[in-house]
Amino acid sequence: MTSDSRNWLVLTLLVGGGWLIYLLAPVITPFAISAVLAYFGDPLVDRLEKISIWKWKVGRTVAVTTVFVLMLALLTLVLLVIVPLLVEQVRLLIQRLPEWIEWFSGTALPWLASKTGIESKDFDPARFSEMLKEYWKEISSATFKVIDIISRGGMAVAALVTHLVLIPVVTFYLLRDWDLLIRGVHDLLPRKLEGEISRLAADVDDVLAAFFRGQLMVMMALGLIYAVGLSLVGIELAVLIGMGAGLLSIVPYLGSIVGVLVAAGTAVFQFHDWPHLIMVLLVFGLGQAAEGMYLTPKLVGDRIGLHPVTVIFAVLAGGQLFGFLGILLALPVAAALNVLVRHMHQQYRRSELYQPSVDGDS
Numbered sequence: 001m002t003s004d005s006r007n008w009l010v011l012t013l014l015v016g017g018g019w020l021i022y023l024l025a026p027v028i029t030p031f032a033i034s035a036v037l038a039y040f041g042d043p044l045v046d047r048l049e050k051i052s053i054w055k056w057k058v059g060r061t062v063a064v065t066t067v068f069v070l071m072l073a074l075l076t077l078v079l080l081v082i083v084p085l086l087v088e089q090v091r092l093l094i095q096r097l098p099e100w101i102e103w104f105s106g107t108a109l110p111w112l113a114s115k116t117g118i119e120s121k122d123f124d125p126a127r128f129s130e131m132l133k134e135y136w137k138e139i140s141s142a143t144f145k146v147i148d149i150i151s152r153g154g155m156a157v158a159a160l161v162t163h164l165v166l167i168p169v170v171t172f173y174l175l176r177d178w179d180l181l182i183r184g185v186h187d188l189l190p191r192k193l194e195g196e197i198s199r200l201a202a203d204v205d206d207v208l209a210a211f212f213r214g215q216l217m218v219m220m221a222l223g224l225i226y227a228v229g230l231s232l233v234g235i236e237l238a239v240l241i242g243m244g245a246g247l248l249s250i251v252p253y254l255g256s257i258v259g260v261l262v263a264a265g266t267a268v269f270q271f272h273d274w275p276h277l278i279m280v281l282l283v284f285g286l287g288q289a290a291e292g293m294y295l296t297p298k299l300v301g302d303r304i305g306l307h308p309v310t311v312i313f314a315v316l317a318g319g320q321l322f323g324f325l326g327i328l329l330a331l332p333v334a335a336a337l338n339v340l341v342r343h344m345h346q347q348y349r350r351s352e353l354y355q356p357s358v359d360g361d362s
Contacts, residue, residue: 025325030163031170032328038174040213041067045175064175072168082243089240096236103269200339207335214299215250221295222246222287226259229283233276235266245284249291251308260284310334 021028048063174181189197223246230238245259260281267276311331318330348354 021325022322025322029325029328030166032325033163034167034170034174036212036328037071037167037171038178039208041071041171041175042178043209043213045178060176064172068168068172068175071171085239086243089237093237093240100265100269104265108268200343203339203343204336207339208332211331211335217299218291218295219246219249219255222249222255222291225287225290226263226283229286230263230280233267233279233283234271235263235280236270237266241266251311254308256284256288310338 045060045063045067048058048066049060051058186194186198223243225242226245227239227242230242235241241259241263244262245255247255248258249255263280263284264277267280270276311334314330314334315327318326318328318333320326322329
């Protein structure tokens with residue numbers, strides 16, 4: 001097979017594989033979720049597997065069962081505690097938002113206009129408030145209709161139940177056989193390229209480990225700090241704002257900026273004073289200090305190598321192309337491509353094309 005034929009074959013396989021993933025995205029999604037969960041749990045399973053109690057050594061099955069039970073307990077905690085709390089916060093947001101819109105258009109905007117000297121004869125705060133309220137009513141009505149349709153849909157319910165049953169089962173078996181799967185893939189590698197591919201895979205694993213096992217823990221920690229801090233301040237939507245800011249911190253500084261703006265606006269509307277606004281700023285300042293001095297250096301380090309713009313583009317592009325499956329796989333694919341580009345850049349720097357010619361030509 002010639003080099004051109006081989007290149008065309010590889011390109012055809014890549015395009016065909018992408019199209020197949022696009023068609024099978026609903027089927028692949030629970031398996032992808034299980035693979036992510038197994039990737040999370042495998043290091044802990046490996047550590048437990050090495051523990052010896054007297055003469056008895058913890059086996060793979062016992063270690064997998066222990067980690068699996070811990071995952072189920074964490075998921076149960078989320079479903080029983082956090083989800084109902086967030087639902088209540090969303091319900092409160094729906095009730096309060098029309099009042100906030102009226103306050104923003106009737107009080108905040110005129111105050112800003114008086115301070116900045118910007119006046120608009122065509123702008124009517126009352127009309128602006130009514131327009132936003134109408135849009136909010138339509139959005140709320142459409143949202144509740146979609147939720148009602150989904151809750152009644154037999155196929156949707158059946159798919160949800162199937163996923164809830166399938167994901168734990170697949171996760172358990174992937175956790176149990178993870179090392180065997182990795183070893184099997186390694187054995188299939190061409191021997192001439194085995195060393196290079198293994199180094200690339202190790203670099204990708206470092207990036208993914210830093211991001212998934214590090215950055216996600218930072219996000220959860222920041223969400224908890226913000227939610228507890230804002231609750232102590234007395235902000236009504238403390239959990240929703242705090243968790244939202246924590247999730248948005250996947251992009252550096254985005255979570256803190258959005259969280260400060262929303263929490264500060266909520267504090268001003270709710271209390272109409274400066275002390276609560278200052279306390280909100282202190283909460284986010286504490287969160288940023290904890291992230292910069294401890295959370296990020298301890299949990300993430302400097303191994304991610306993914307630029308914030310890359311993260312945003314990868315998530316949006318993955319969601320646009322493959323839906324939720326694309327969002328789930330966007331960052332692993334971006335991390336792998338980032339490592340490959342870095343490797344290609346190093347190869348280029350060592351190539352004859354980049355290096356100066358031996359005859360000293362400039």
